[in-house]
Every structure is written in structure tokens, then in C-alpha cells.
Amino acid sequence: MRVLAKDILEGKVTGEAEVSGWVHRIRDMGGITFVILRDRSGILQLVFEKKPDLTLESVISVKGTPAANEKAPGGTELRVSGLEVLSKAAPELPFQVNGDVSKTGLESILDNRLLSLRNPKIRSIFNIQATIVEAFAGFLRNQDFTEIKTSKLVSTGTEGGTNLFQVEYFDDKICLAQSPQFYKETLVAAGMERVFEIGQVYRAEKHDTPRHLNEYVSLDVEVGFIESEKDLIELEKGVLAHIFAELERKNKKDLDAWNATVPSADAVAKAPTVPYDECLSIVNAEAAKGKNPGGRIFDINPEAERIICEWSLKENGVDLVFVNQFPRRHRPFYTYPLDLGDGKASSTMSFDAIFRGLEITSGSRRHHDYQAFLEALPRFGLKTEDMGGYLELLKYGCPPHGGFAIGCERLTQKVLGLTSVKEASLFPRDRKRVAP
Amino acid sequence: MRVLAKDILEGKVTGEAEVSGWVHRIRDMGGITFVILRDRSGILQLVFEKKPDLTLESVISVKGTPAANEKAPGGTELRVSGLEVLSKAAPELPFQVNGDVSKTGLESILDNRLLSLRNPKIRSIFNIQATIVEAFAGFLRNQDFTEIKTSKLVSTGTEGGTNLFQVEYFDDKICLAQSPQFYKETLVAAGMERVFEIGQVYRAEKHDTPRHLNEYVSLDVEVGFIESEKDLIELEKGVLAHIFAELERKNKKDLDAWNATVPSADAVAKAPTVPYDECLSIVNAEAAKGKNPGGRIFDINPEAERIICEWSLKENGVDLVFVNQFPRRHRPFYTYPLDLGDGKASSTMSFDAIFRGLEITSGSRRHHDYQAFLEALPRFGLKTEDMGGYLELLKYGCPPHGGFAIGCERLTQKVLGLTSVKEASLFPRDRKRVAP
Structure with a gap:
């Protein structure tokens, strides 16, 4: 059963857990890959041992085990054991969801409501x-x-x-x-x-x-x-x-x-x-x-x-x-x-x-x-x-x-x-x- | 300060009180006159020693003293000492507010929304x-x-x-x-x-x-x-x-x-x-x-x-x-x-x-x-x-x-x-x- 990012960060789930949401950020560190997952409750760092085939803003569901990591947002990450891509996002996004929007123009924000609201x-x-x-x-x-x-x-x-x-x-x-x-x-x-x-x-x-x-x-x-x-x-x-x-x-x-x-x-x-x-x-x-x-x-x-x-x-x-x-x-x-x-x-x-x-x-x-x-x-x-x-x-x-x-x-x-x-x-x- | 009909009926007010609302019914008993007042909380019987000059559905504000009367709706009435007419209703109402509406036609109810909603x-x-x-x-x-x-x-x-x-x-x-x-x-x-x-x-x-x-x-x-x-x-x-x-x-x-x-x-x-x-x-x-x-x-x-x-x-x-x-x-x-x-x-x-x-x-x-x-x-x-x-x-x-x-x-x-x-x-x- 799906839990939310904040359930993991608040320590409500300790054993294996399933989370779902959007791919907010991908950081390929050579050996391992960090993916920031975003759901309605917040963000959670996922750790993949093998580089997953993902595009930003795709919707995924993952299984994994929570682990403390003081460098992760909120102090906890999820070490992933299984990945399902529910909806693959086109690789070219007309609006950068994970960026600093303070200088983005109003027209761009409104034209791209689907993506701008994800910020x-x-x-x-x-x-x-x-x-x-x-x-x-x-x-x-x-x-x-x-x-x-x-x-x-x-x-x-x-x-x-x-x-x-x-x-x-x-x-x-x-x-x-x-x-x-x-x-x-x-x-x-x-x-x-x-x-x-x-x-x-x-x-x-x-x-x-x-x-x-x-x-x-x-x-x-x-x-x-x-x-x-x-x-x-x-x-x-x-x-x-x-x-x-x-x-x-x-x-x-x-x-x-x-x-x-x-x-x-x-x-x-x-x-x-x-x-x-x-x-x-x-x-x-x-x-x-x-x-x-x-x-x-x-x-x-x-x-x-x-x-x-x-x-x-x-x-x-x-x-x-x-x-x-x-x-x-x-x-x-x-x-x-x-x-x-x-x-x-x-x-x-x-x-x-x-x-x-x-x-x-x-x-x-x-x-x-x-x-x-x-x-x-x-x-x-x-x-x-x-x-x-x-x-x-x-x-x-x-x-x-x-x-x-x-x-x-x-x-x-x-x-x-x-x-x-x-x-x-x-x-x-x-x-x-x-x-x- | 105005109180509601239900405050009187529930015994929350015992001394002199002021109520306001619409004239729902008038019953002239010769010596005294019973007026049923309707406000957003319900109805209350008012007792006038002298026949007041009122039309049905006028908005009034009265002062008076609550008194038990088992024949009054809710078992309490208000014996009126002062009356102010806030808004006099035209004597001919296009819709009877205090009647049984179960046989009133839909068009009449909708044409006269202001009055039909008062029922x-x-x-x-x-x-x-x-x-x-x-x-x-x-x-x-x-x-x-x-x-x-x-x-x-x-x-x-x-x-x-x-x-x-x-x-x-x-x-x-x-x-x-x-x-x-x-x-x-x-x-x-x-x-x-x-x-x-x-x-x-x-x-x-x-x-x-x-x-x-x-x-x-x-x-x-x-x-x-x-x-x-x-x-x-x-x-x-x-x-x-x-x-x-x-x-x-x-x-x-x-x-x-x-x-x-x-x-x-x-x-x-x-x-x-x-x-x-x-x-x-x-x-x-x-x-x-x-x-x-x-x-x-x-x-x-x-x-x-x-x-x-x-x-x-x-x-x-x-x-x-x-x-x-x-x-x-x-x-x-x-x-x-x-x-x-x-x-x-x-x-x-x-x-x-x-x-x-x-x-x-x-x-x-x-x-x-x-x-x-x-x-x-x-x-x-x-x-x-x-x-x-x-x-x-x-x-x-x-x-x-x-x-x-x-x-x-x-x-x-x-x-x-x-x-x-x-x-x-x-x-x-x-x-x-x-x-x-």
C-alpha cells in the first residue's frame, strides 16, 4: 500500500514501503543515482543502485527501505528495491518545474499551468x-x-x-x-x-x-x-x-x-x-x-x-x-x-x-x-x-x-x-x- | 440587544427581551391579539394587549417579557410592551407564506421565491x-x-x-x-x-x-x-x-x-x-x-x-x-x-x-x-x-x-x-x- 513522502520522513514507516509521485530531480553519481520524488506531501530522496531509465516529471511508484542519511532532505532516504514507471513524461519540458521560479514571467507560469503548479x-x-x-x-x-x-x-x-x-x-x-x-x-x-x-x-x-x-x-x-x-x-x-x-x-x-x-x-x-x-x-x-x-x-x-x-x-x-x-x-x-x-x-x-x-x-x-x-x-x-x-x-x-x-x-x-x-x-x- | 425566538423558547432569556422578525400570523381575539413572529430560528407567540396595526410579513422588532403558556407554540409566549415596525409589508401578498404549501404549484413557488422561501x-x-x-x-x-x-x-x-x-x-x-x-x-x-x-x-x-x-x-x-x-x-x-x-x-x-x-x-x-x-x-x-x-x-x-x-x-x-x-x-x-x-x-x-x-x-x-x-x-x-x-x-x-x-x-x-x-x-x- 502506498504511503506518502512525509510518512517516511516522520518515521511513521520503518520497514519496506511503497511511495508514488513525480520525478522532481535526478542526480547521477556514477555508481548510484539519487532521485528526488515529489508527492502531495513533500519530497523524498530515493537511492538507486543502478541507474534507472527516467525522465524528469515522470510518474513512478517505487518500493524500498527507509534509511537515515543526514544529507538527504528531511534526514531520511528510501533505498529502492523496485521501480514501476506509471507515466513517462516527454523529455523536453516546456517549463522547468524544479527551478527557482522567482524570475519566471507571469505568462509562462500561466501558459504552463500543469507544470508550473508542480513547483x-x-x-x-x-x-x-x-x-x-x-x-x-x-x-x-x-x-x-x-x-x-x-x-x-x-x-x-x-x-x-x-x-x-x-x-x-x-x-x-x-x-x-x-x-x-x-x-x-x-x-x-x-x-x-x-x-x-x-x-x-x-x-x-x-x-x-x-x-x-x-x-x-x-x-x-x-x-x-x-x-x-x-x-x-x-x-x-x-x-x-x-x-x-x-x-x-x-x-x-x-x-x-x-x-x-x-x-x-x-x-x-x-x-x-x-x-x-x-x-x-x-x-x-x-x-x-x-x-x-x-x-x-x-x-x-x-x-x-x-x-x-x-x-x-x-x-x-x-x-x-x-x-x-x-x-x-x-x-x-x-x-x-x-x-x-x-x-x-x-x-x-x-x-x-x-x-x-x-x-x-x-x-x-x-x-x-x-x-x-x-x-x-x-x-x-x-x-x-x-x-x-x-x-x-x-x-x-x-x-x-x-x-x-x-x-x-x-x-x-x-x-x-x-x-x-x-x-x-x-x-x-x-x-x-x-x-x- | 436582539435575541432569537428559540432563545426565549429554550428559557435562555427570562427577563425583558427584544426579538425581531416577520409577522407570520395574526389572531385578533377581541381583547388581546396573538401575533406569531418568525425569525431564522423558529416562531414565537407575541401577546398584544391592544390590537397592533400590522400586516402579515411586515418586519417588526418588539420588547416584552416571556411567560409560560402551554397553548403557545413551544410553551412560552412573549407579552409585548413595545413595538417598532421596521418594514411594512404590502397588504396583498402574491403568495401565502403561512399556509400548507404541499399543494402549491411549482411555478408559483418559483415565481414568488422571496415569499415562498419564508415558508x-x-x-x-x-x-x-x-x-x-x-x-x-x-x-x-x-x-x-x-x-x-x-x-x-x-x-x-x-x-x-x-x-x-x-x-x-x-x-x-x-x-x-x-x-x-x-x-x-x-x-x-x-x-x-x-x-x-x-x-x-x-x-x-x-x-x-x-x-x-x-x-x-x-x-x-x-x-x-x-x-x-x-x-x-x-x-x-x-x-x-x-x-x-x-x-x-x-x-x-x-x-x-x-x-x-x-x-x-x-x-x-x-x-x-x-x-x-x-x-x-x-x-x-x-x-x-x-x-x-x-x-x-x-x-x-x-x-x-x-x-x-x-x-x-x-x-x-x-x-x-x-x-x-x-x-x-x-x-x-x-x-x-x-x-x-x-x-x-x-x-x-x-x-x-x-x-x-x-x-x-x-x-x-x-x-x-x-x-x-x-x-x-x-x-x-x-x-x-x-x-x-x-x-x-x-x-x-x-x-x-x-x-x-x-x-x-x-x-x-x-x-x-x-x-x-x-x-x-x-x-x-x-x-x-x-x-x-
């Missing part, structure tokens, strides 16, 4: 991501949230009609959902009260940047009976602190591979909530102190995101900032208005979470009152007759509610310090890439 | 489904599987070119994935070895039946280093037994609402594996015993699925059957061939799981050997140049592997005995339905 450092990105998904769900289930799965085929977008991919649906044309916004609100109002969804969303945005994907995994949350966006910020702090703690507990090796650390629960608790206007003041004041101050910053753009996180790291010891009270003009029609004293309700109960210089979350309290919503529509150039199901949502009893979404790939990117968000997607989609 | 019996379907998803993932994580998220935007289908929805992707036309087949195999071969994915898949099938959805949640599994489909059947038995045990543990009330029971772990272990040819013989023999025997059954069609499960319930005490060794002509090109002794390898290492008369799973060992695969292609009318990425998958070291997928909605349907699979989808898509 342990690249693989570790997706160990991290699996824990993020698991911890996100685990924390919310403990808080009495129900996991939902909602349709990604919708007749209209919830963020307005732009940036939608069209689908030919029998004789109809419909769209891929930009967000489960409408559905998660519906399910809160349908009495579920607390829901989360882990699913793909689609944005037909044309720009090709290190922070954008045209298809990404959105970690969505919606919750009823809240007072303001501050309840949501507290909830997200809980979610993030739990995710970071789980990464620390389960993925130490993967974090180490990228020299990455995660904020402690204490640090997350100290993340400040900064109102939008104050955030802009801080950002401009900080920018003015810099060596090359540019023009005035008028919005929370990527530069502002970077500066406010640097400021928070300096001031609060954590590079996580919640910016709230965005002006109404920056937020979608369903955002709950907030009157900051000018009588115009020109602000909103909304927030972004910015982590290590990148927006990872957008959230808000939403409209729940039918009449107030009807009155707000003209401010967005919207008419009652365009709102369809959205009005139904508020018509038959809808609790005060709100929610947020964390971009799964962006969070993965920032945990590990990856250059591009595309590195954090197994099979990313951008304007040019639809394969593999 | 506790309908809501319970999705409590069951949330546990299915959680237990599926939990079991596999314990077996060292990694959760993956793969793109649903693909350039070609893996089951052949039919039944694909087309997407306008910038200047290109691509498709919605019918299955994560190619990606899950790629990730096994990329060294992850054991992966699972919970995600939507899309089938542009025109038929509108109680067993079909055009978008459904597929619970996908792929695992390396297996010998045959029998390893997969054992794995699926483990998955199902765990899901059923978790449903029994967490969702007793939801199962009871539908008079539903789940098979015990012992029963799942006894589920037989019946080769395709033998299955057809049994089905025809059983059909011949029936009162109205029809013509000979030549395939595992819906009628055969029903009969083989009835047979197994009679013979083995469990209405779960694994049918294996499907003929090659019935399975996709990537299925691993099996020679049953005729030298033609006309059978395959494949299986279906049939539960309570419905196919819930299809699975197989897959080709992993590059040469053998090249030789098999012409039998499927396929050419090397059409295979693109699929050949790459086998070219650089691919372990023997296989996998299966469980239809999440079909499993939910059969656990509860729902008439249509559409009842088990929050927002189902069929040929005519793209909203809500």
Missing part, C-alpha cells in the same frame, strides 16, 4: 487559498450563517448595465452575474437573515492590470438586522482574524515559502475605520511629505490605497484600513444614505477594506424601506419601472440589512505578496486569456 | 442543502483533498461540442463549462493528487423535466493513484455516509418537515455494485414481474433507475445502487477502457450512483497513458489535433486517476423526496426561466 512554491499559493475559503465559511457557519448557491445567469446587472458578459440562452440574450448582490439581499429578506456565498462573478472590464480579473471568486456575505456599516466592519474583522489565524495554524510552510506573515488577531482589531473625507486628507498630507509629491489626490485610487495602508502601519501597526462614509455618487443605488449634517444625505453607510495597499472588500448597509428607496431612485437616474425584482424585495417586509464581498484572489495575493492577482487564480481569465 | 417547510430544503455542501467538503478535507475553484469560461466543452451555452467574451465567442472535468484532471496531474470543487456547471439541454436543470451545482471529486472505479465507489460511499450522518445530526427538524429519513452508514455500506449488463438483466426480470410489463429495457433509462433501486431496497435494504462497467459507447472519450474477456475492451472502468430511483453521480477512471489515449481517439471519431490541452495533460507525467460528480440539487431532491429537482435550486434556470 512547490507556486503550488503553495493554492494551499493558502483553500484555507481562506474554508476559514471564511467556517467562521460564518459558527455565526449562524447559511451557505447559499445562487444563479450566475441573470437578466440584468445589479451594478448598472455596463461591464456585463452576454450569454446566448436558447433564444434569449442574458448576462453573467457581476455579483450575487440581488440574490443575497433577496435571501436575507426571504428570512434566511444571514447568508454567505462562495462563487464566481464576472466583470467584462477591458483593463488588464495586476489587480483585475474578468472572472473571480467572490466571498459574499449578507446579514439582516444591522444598524450601520460599522456592524459589517466588525463582522469582517472577525472573518479576517479567523482566516489569518487558520493560515498561521495550517499553512506555516506555505507562508514561509513566500516569506509571508499574516496580521495577528490583535493587529486586525486595531485596524482603523477612517471616513472617506478624512482618508483623503491623510493621504494628501502623507503624499506631501514624500520625496516626489505629485498632484492632489481626489479619490481613493490605487495610490491612495497604498498611502493609507502605509500610514496605518506607521500609526496603528497594521496595514489594514476600513474607509467608510463614501460619497453617494461613488456608490450603487441600493446603498443606504447617511446625512453628515448638511441635510442632503450626500454620504452613505458604506465601506471598503484596504489591505496592504489594495482594496479587498466593498460593502454597505442597503436600502430596506420601500418608500425611501422610491424617493432615492431619481438621484441615480433610475425609474421605478426599471427596477423589477428589486422593488419586490422591499415590498413585502425587508429587514435593515447589509453585506460585503471579499475578493478571494486579491486576499490571497496580499497574504503572500504576489505581484499580480492572476498568480492567485488557478486558471485566470483576462481579455486575452481563455486557456488553459 | 418554513420550503426553507428547510436549503438548510438540508447547506449541510450537504458542508459535509461533502468536510469529509474530503479530512481525506487530504484540496478545494479548488476553476474557470467556468472555456474555449471548448469536455463532453463534446453539444449542449454548450455561448458567451460573448470581448471579441471572441467562448462557452460556459459543462463540467470542471478537464481542470480537475489537470490539477490532479499538476501534483495536487486529490481535489474537489463545488461550483456551477451549465448544460444547454432543451428538455424540461423534473430531473434537469440548465445550471446546477456540481460536487466534483478527482483523485490520483487509483486502481479502478471501485476505489471511487468506496470513496463516494464514504462521502454519502458522512453527508447522511451530518443531516441526521444537524437537520432532524428539516428532515421531519418532509417526513424524510436518510440511509444509515450500515445501509450505505451494503449498497451493491452491479455491472451494467447484469443491471439490465435484473431490471428486465423485475419489469416482467410487474403488473404492466412494457417492452424490453435496453438502457439504464429513468425507468431502469427506478426498478434497480426498488430491487436493491428489497434485496439489500438500501435504495442506493452503483452500476459499473458501462459499455464504451455510453461513456466519454476520456474513460478508461476495460476488457471483459472479449479482447475488444468494449467496457469501461466507469460507474453511476443511483439513489432512490435517480442517477445522482457519474464517475470513472480516466485515461492517463499518452500512447494508449492516442490509439483510442479514432474510436470516438476524434483527431489528435482536436484534443489541444487534453493531450498536454497526459504528456508530462500523469498518474492513474479518476473521479466523479454528485449533482447537489438531485441529492437534495432525493433526500427529501421532492417532486422536481427545481425545488432544490434557490433560483433555478430552465428553458423558460431566467428570473428571479
Whole structure:
């Protein structure tokens, strides 16, 4: 029966053992040959008395006896008595699996996903991501949230009609959902009260940047009976602190591979909530102190995101900032208005979470009152007759509610310090890439 | 601070308490008024000394004092001292939330999702489904599987070119994935070895039946280093037994609402594996015993699925059957061939799981050997140049592997005995339905 490399290294198997995996490295020493075998648990040195006929990345199964060798990785090697080649790899590999990938170009990594993922450092990105998904769900289930799965085929977008991919649906044309916004609100109002969804969303945005994907995994949350966006910020702090703690507990090796650390629960608790206007003041004041101050910053753009996180790291010891009270003009029609004293309700109960210089979350309290919503529509150039199901949502009893979404790939990117968000997607989609 | 209905019923709160939720029922007794409040935890009787101005399904928040009353649901009621209406529901409801839904038509339930989901019996379907998803993932994580998220935007289908929805992707036309087949195999071969994915898949099938959805949640599994489909059947038995045990543990009330029971772990272990040819013989023999025997059954069609499960319930005490060794002509090109002794390898290492008369799973060992695969292609009318990425998958070291997928909605349907699979989808898509 097959055992894993780590079972041998941890001394769980002492007699004859069978291991299987990929040929990671071959070192012919004249008399004997060392082969490094890689399986899902790690690597193990195999010792062959006679040179085996192997190519790199072939899949093999070997029998042998463990023996201590302080020069072997992990201090133990397997002296091979029998070899079976399960699948021979072509000798010319289009991607070097066992090399240092730190200087490999993104396009090469993505074009050769089958091979690039075999590199342990690249693989570790997706160990991290699996824990993020698991911890996100685990924390919310403990808080009495129900996991939902909602349709990604919708007749209209919830963020307005732009940036939608069209689908030919029998004789109809419909769209891929930009967000489960409408559905998660519906399910809160349908009495579920607390829901989360882990699913793909689609944005037909044309720009090709290190922070954008045209298809990404959105970690969505919606919750009823809240007072303001501050309840949501507290909830997200809980979610993030739990995710970071789980990464620390389960993925130490993967974090180490990228020299990455995660904020402690204490640090997350100290993340400040900064109102939008104050955030802009801080950002401009900080920018003015810099060596090359540019023009005035008028919005929370990527530069502002970077500066406010640097400021928070300096001031609060954590590079996580919640910016709230965005002006109404920056937020979608369903955002709950907030009157900051000018009588115009020109602000909103909304927030972004910015982590290590990148927006990872957008959230808000939403409209729940039918009449107030009807009155707000003209401010967005919207008419009652365009709102369809959205009005139904508020018509038959809808609790005060709100929610947020964390971009799964962006969070993965920032945990590990990856250059591009595309590195954090197994099979990313951008304007040019639809394969593999 | 808000507490839940069940906190009051369980005696966790004794002094003044605040509860919030929906107005489920109003009973005006002349002097006093009973209002049944519904929140995510259950229902609670409220007692008003003065008749409140309320409509059914409005969202309210009340303060009051718990008092024993054996006539109240759960034996405790709340004597109200303060009421706030958070959201008033329109007086005319298009769907009766608090009624008996057993005779309500499917279209009405789906057209009025916001309201139909408020009915506790309908809501319970999705409590069951949330546990299915959680237990599926939990079991596999314990077996060292990694959760993956793969793109649903693909350039070609893996089951052949039919039944694909087309997407306008910038200047290109691509498709919605019918299955994560190619990606899950790629990730096994990329060294992850054991992966699972919970995600939507899309089938542009025109038929509108109680067993079909055009978008459904597929619970996908792929695992390396297996010998045959029998390893997969054992794995699926483990998955199902765990899901059923978790449903029994967490969702007793939801199962009871539908008079539903789940098979015990012992029963799942006894589920037989019946080769395709033998299955057809049994089905025809059983059909011949029936009162109205029809013509000979030549395939595992819906009628055969029903009969083989009835047979197994009679013979083995469990209405779960694994049918294996499907003929090659019935399975996709990537299925691993099996020679049953005729030298033609006309059978395959494949299986279906049939539960309570419905196919819930299809699975197989897959080709992993590059040469053998090249030789098999012409039998499927396929050419090397059409295979693109699929050949790459086998070219650089691919372990023997296989996998299966469980239809999440079909499993939910059969656990509860729902008439249509559409009842088990929050927002189902069929040929005519793209909203809500």
C-alpha cells in the first residue's frame, strides 16, 4: 500500500514501503543515482543502485527501505528495491518545474499551468487559498450563517448595465452575474437573515492590470438586522482574524515559502475605520511629505490605497484600513444614505477594506424601506419601472440589512505578496486569456 | 440587544427581551391579539394587549417579557410592551407564506421565491442543502483533498461540442463549462493528487423535466493513484455516509418537515455494485414481474433507475445502487477502457450512483497513458489535433486517476423526496426561466 513522502520522513514507516509521485530531480553519481520524488506531501530522496531509465516529471511508484542519511532532505532516504514507471513524461519540458521560479514571467507560469503548479512554491499559493475559503465559511457557519448557491445567469446587472458578459440562452440574450448582490439581499429578506456565498462573478472590464480579473471568486456575505456599516466592519474583522489565524495554524510552510506573515488577531482589531473625507486628507498630507509629491489626490485610487495602508502601519501597526462614509455618487443605488449634517444625505453607510495597499472588500448597509428607496431612485437616474425584482424585495417586509464581498484572489495575493492577482487564480481569465 | 425566538423558547432569556422578525400570523381575539413572529430560528407567540396595526410579513422588532403558556407554540409566549415596525409589508401578498404549501404549484413557488422561501417547510430544503455542501467538503478535507475553484469560461466543452451555452467574451465567442472535468484532471496531474470543487456547471439541454436543470451545482471529486472505479465507489460511499450522518445530526427538524429519513452508514455500506449488463438483466426480470410489463429495457433509462433501486431496497435494504462497467459507447472519450474477456475492451472502468430511483453521480477512471489515449481517439471519431490541452495533460507525467460528480440539487431532491429537482435550486434556470 502506498504511503506518502512525509510518512517516511516522520518515521511513521520503518520497514519496506511503497511511495508514488513525480520525478522532481535526478542526480547521477556514477555508481548510484539519487532521485528526488515529489508527492502531495513533500519530497523524498530515493537511492538507486543502478541507474534507472527516467525522465524528469515522470510518474513512478517505487518500493524500498527507509534509511537515515543526514544529507538527504528531511534526514531520511528510501533505498529502492523496485521501480514501476506509471507515466513517462516527454523529455523536453516546456517549463522547468524544479527551478527557482522567482524570475519566471507571469505568462509562462500561466501558459504552463500543469507544470508550473508542480513547483512547490507556486503550488503553495493554492494551499493558502483553500484555507481562506474554508476559514471564511467556517467562521460564518459558527455565526449562524447559511451557505447559499445562487444563479450566475441573470437578466440584468445589479451594478448598472455596463461591464456585463452576454450569454446566448436558447433564444434569449442574458448576462453573467457581476455579483450575487440581488440574490443575497433577496435571501436575507426571504428570512434566511444571514447568508454567505462562495462563487464566481464576472466583470467584462477591458483593463488588464495586476489587480483585475474578468472572472473571480467572490466571498459574499449578507446579514439582516444591522444598524450601520460599522456592524459589517466588525463582522469582517472577525472573518479576517479567523482566516489569518487558520493560515498561521495550517499553512506555516506555505507562508514561509513566500516569506509571508499574516496580521495577528490583535493587529486586525486595531485596524482603523477612517471616513472617506478624512482618508483623503491623510493621504494628501502623507503624499506631501514624500520625496516626489505629485498632484492632489481626489479619490481613493490605487495610490491612495497604498498611502493609507502605509500610514496605518506607521500609526496603528497594521496595514489594514476600513474607509467608510463614501460619497453617494461613488456608490450603487441600493446603498443606504447617511446625512453628515448638511441635510442632503450626500454620504452613505458604506465601506471598503484596504489591505496592504489594495482594496479587498466593498460593502454597505442597503436600502430596506420601500418608500425611501422610491424617493432615492431619481438621484441615480433610475425609474421605478426599471427596477423589477428589486422593488419586490422591499415590498413585502425587508429587514435593515447589509453585506460585503471579499475578493478571494486579491486576499490571497496580499497574504503572500504576489505581484499580480492572476498568480492567485488557478486558471485566470483576462481579455486575452481563455486557456488553459 | 436582539435575541432569537428559540432563545426565549429554550428559557435562555427570562427577563425583558427584544426579538425581531416577520409577522407570520395574526389572531385578533377581541381583547388581546396573538401575533406569531418568525425569525431564522423558529416562531414565537407575541401577546398584544391592544390590537397592533400590522400586516402579515411586515418586519417588526418588539420588547416584552416571556411567560409560560402551554397553548403557545413551544410553551412560552412573549407579552409585548413595545413595538417598532421596521418594514411594512404590502397588504396583498402574491403568495401565502403561512399556509400548507404541499399543494402549491411549482411555478408559483418559483415565481414568488422571496415569499415562498419564508415558508418554513420550503426553507428547510436549503438548510438540508447547506449541510450537504458542508459535509461533502468536510469529509474530503479530512481525506487530504484540496478545494479548488476553476474557470467556468472555456474555449471548448469536455463532453463534446453539444449542449454548450455561448458567451460573448470581448471579441471572441467562448462557452460556459459543462463540467470542471478537464481542470480537475489537470490539477490532479499538476501534483495536487486529490481535489474537489463545488461550483456551477451549465448544460444547454432543451428538455424540461423534473430531473434537469440548465445550471446546477456540481460536487466534483478527482483523485490520483487509483486502481479502478471501485476505489471511487468506496470513496463516494464514504462521502454519502458522512453527508447522511451530518443531516441526521444537524437537520432532524428539516428532515421531519418532509417526513424524510436518510440511509444509515450500515445501509450505505451494503449498497451493491452491479455491472451494467447484469443491471439490465435484473431490471428486465423485475419489469416482467410487474403488473404492466412494457417492452424490453435496453438502457439504464429513468425507468431502469427506478426498478434497480426498488430491487436493491428489497434485496439489500438500501435504495442506493452503483452500476459499473458501462459499455464504451455510453461513456466519454476520456474513460478508461476495460476488457471483459472479449479482447475488444468494449467496457469501461466507469460507474453511476443511483439513489432512490435517480442517477445522482457519474464517475470513472480516466485515461492517463499518452500512447494508449492516442490509439483510442479514432474510436470516438476524434483527431489528435482536436484534443489541444487534453493531450498536454497526459504528456508530462500523469498518474492513474479518476473521479466523479454528485449533482447537489438531485441529492437534495432525493433526500427529501421532492417532486422536481427545481425545488432544490434557490433560483433555478430552465428553458423558460431566467428570473428571479
